[in-house]
Amino acid sequence: MSDNGEAAARVWECILCGWRYDEAEGDPDSGIAPGTRWEDIPDDWFCPECGAAKTEFDMVLVS
Amino acid sequence: MKRDRHPGVVVIGASHAGLAVAAELRKLEYLHPITLISDEVALPYHRPHLSKECISGQMPVPRDLRPLGFFAENDIDLRLNSSVVAIERNLHQVRLSFENLPYENLIIATGADARRLPEAIDPEGHAITLRVRADWEILSVRLRRARHIVVIGGGLIGLEVAAAACALGAAVTVIEAAGQLMARSLYLPLAEEVLQRHTANGINFRLNARVASVGSSGITLEHGERIDADLVVAAVGSSPRCDLAVEAGLACSDGIETDAQGRTADPVIFALGDCARWSNSGRSERHESVAASQAQAKAVAAAITGVAAPPNVPLRLWSTQGEIRLQMSGPVKTGCKTHLEQVEESGLLLRAVEDGRLIAVQALDAARSFSSAVSRIGEIESPRDASLIANCSN
Numbered sequence: 084m085s086d087n088g089e090a091a092a093r094v095w096e097c098i099l100c101g102w103r104y105d106e107a108e109g110d111p112d113s114g115i116a117p118g119t120r121w122e123d124i125p126d127d128w129f130c131p132e133c134g135a136a137k138t139e140f141d142m143v144l145v146s
Numbered sequence: 147m148k149r150d151r152h153p154g155v156v157v158i159g160a161s162h163a164g165l166a167v168a169a170e171l172r173k174l175e176y177l178h179p180i181t182l183i184s185d186e187v188a189l190p191y192h193r194p195h196l197s198k199e200c201i202s203g204q205m206p207v208p209r210d211l212r213p214l215g216f217f218a219e220n221d222i223d224l225r226l227n228s229s230v231v232a233i234e235r236n237l238h239q240v241r242l243s244f245e246n247l248p249y250e251n252l253i254i255a256t257g258a259d260a261r262r263l264p265e266a267i268d269p270e271g272h273a274i275t276l277r278v279r280a281d282w283e284i285l286s287v288r289l290r291r292a293r294h295i296v297v298i299g300g301g302l303i304g305l306e307v308a309a310a311a312c313a314l315g316a317a318v319t320v321i322e323a324a325g326q327l328m329a330r331s332l333y334l335p336l337a338e339e340v341l342q343r344h345t346a347n348g349i350n351f352r353l354n355a356r357v358a359s360v361g362s363s364g365i366t367l368e369h370g371e372r373i374d375a376d377l378v379v380a381a382v383g384s385s386p387r388c389d390l391a392v393e394a395g396l397a398c399s400d401g402i403e404t405d406a407q408g409r410t411a412d413p414v415i416f417a418l419g420d421c422a423r424w425s426n427s428g429r430s431e432r433h434e435s436v437a438a439s440q441a442q443a444k445a446v447a448a449a450i451t452g453v454a455a456p457p458n459v460p461l462r463l464w465s466t467q468g469e470i471r472l473q474m475s476g477p478v479k480t481g482c483k484t485h486l487e488q489v490e491e492s493g494l495l496l497r498a499v500e501d502g503r504l505i506a507v508q509a510l511d512a513a514r515s516f517s518s519a520v521s522r523i524g525e526i527e528s529p530r531d532a533s534l535i536a537n538c539s540n
């Protein structure tokens with residue numbers, strides 16, 4: 084697992100369906116452990132809601 | 147492992163809606179058994195891929211909704227290739243071919259079938275439809291052999307298929323009964339732009355046109371025009387799969403009728419997704435989208451576990467038609483003002499305003515502008531904001 088705690092967890096949003104990937108929560112249903120940084124997610128991972136590719140995500144700022 | 151003897155939840159249908167309820171129930175720490183029954187053979191998959199990446203050949207098969215391991219990890223008993231043949235409400239059980247399954251709560255997520263053309267129009271059944279994976283397998287073989295293709299229906303699926311066929315080099319004609327494309331999901335100004343772009347790519351259109359007959363070598367329109375085709379695809383909407391519910395005495399009218407949390411007239415039975423007609427503040431509607439299925443799944447799981455219903459969020463719909471990418475959120479209503487503006491490189495953003503409030507946002511090739519505009523749905527749209535957005539577009 085990667086260094087959570089150090090840097091604040093970031094959130095990425097699928098531009099198609101709006102589903103959010105929160106680094107703190109990961110995507111355990113698809114085998115991505117909580118704390119996994121965006122860079123460490125494999126390129127063949129995809130949006131669990133709409134199936135969009137990793138490249139279809141944008142980082143969002145969450146206040 | 148032997149779990150408790152509580153009958154738990156039985157879900158009929160394991161696609162977007164059924165699977166989402168099962169996943170959501172486990173997220174809410176529902177402890178009892180969950181059985182998911184699917185009459186399809188394949189592991190649940192992303193249905194929208196069928197008419198997009200799969201038909202164009204960019205994706206060899208649709209992606210799985212969840213990896214196989216998900217079901218065991220979450221203790222969800224997935225039964226593929228099995229059909230529920232009856233709901234026995236008095237016994238609180240469903241009947242499969244060779245066994246009965248008891249339930250405490252039953253969830254009907256049977257989806258819809260592609261609507262077929264009336265027999266009077268296509269007596270020999272030449273037109274093919276696209277709904278499940280098996281349909282796509284047939285369609286993609288036929289598409290690659292066909293040279294002249296007629297697509298009946300200028301809605302989301304029809305246009306996706308038409309654009310893919312055109313990219314493969316076939317001559318494509320789309321027949322649409324209405325005066326505009328995608329009338330259910332697009333406002334007219336954006337629909338006109340979509341029509342122009344597809345026309346520029348070489349697709350032929352007949353709007354305000356109705357098909358009189360389909361034969362082995364093409365179709366005839368009501369006004370007499372004949373169009374030759376070696377493949378005819380009918381994309382004329384869907385009909386909800388309500389037969390089990392009707393036989394069990396549950397109220398149905400183009401969808402199984404439910405309240406705002408998906409409960410049917412029988413308090414232990416819920417329905418959601420494409421098969422259901424949800425009522426909400428006096429209006430009832432059958433939603434047909436992945437986002438609606440997922441939002442409804444959250445509401446049903448909350449009702450079953452007794453937690454507060456989740457807040458309503460604007461639902462999104464998307465469509466990829468060749469190079470054109472559309473995104474929509476919010477209802478399509480008559481009588482509201484629309485503003486269309488150029489954004490990003492060659493994108494368009496449409497905002498629909500009713501009584502001064504932003505009610506819908508639609509985008510063509512403008513995903514980022516869409517995302518930020520969606521978050522303003524429901525807000526008062528001041529004229530200054532509008533010019534601001536227009537000025538900020540780059």
Ligand SMILES: Cc1cc2nc3c(=O)[nH]c(=O)nc-3n(C[C@H](O)[C@H](O)[C@H](O)COP(=O)(O)OP(=O)(O)OC[C@H]3O[C@@H](n4cnc5c(N)ncnc54)[C@H](O)[C@@H]3O)c2cc1C
Pocket residue numbers: 158159160161162163164183184185186193194195196197228229230231255256257258276277278303387390418419420421433434435436437439462463464465466
């Ligand atoms: C080609 C295509 C493209 C689409 N594109 C988009 C898109 O881009 N964006 C979007 O938001 N939506 C899209 N949709 C709509 C979206 O796929 C549906 O809204 C969604 O699939 C609804 O999910 P559902 O689970 O309610 O129904 P379905 O996906 O229809 O699933 C119902 C399942 O129940 C099974 N079933 C039915 N009866 C029984 C029984 N008696 N026993 C066992 N199993 C049974 C069926 O076989 C099926 O597997 C598209 C649909 C199609 C067909």
Ligand SMILES: [Zn+2]
Pocket residue numbers: 097098099100101102130131132133134135
């Ligand atoms: Zn997504």
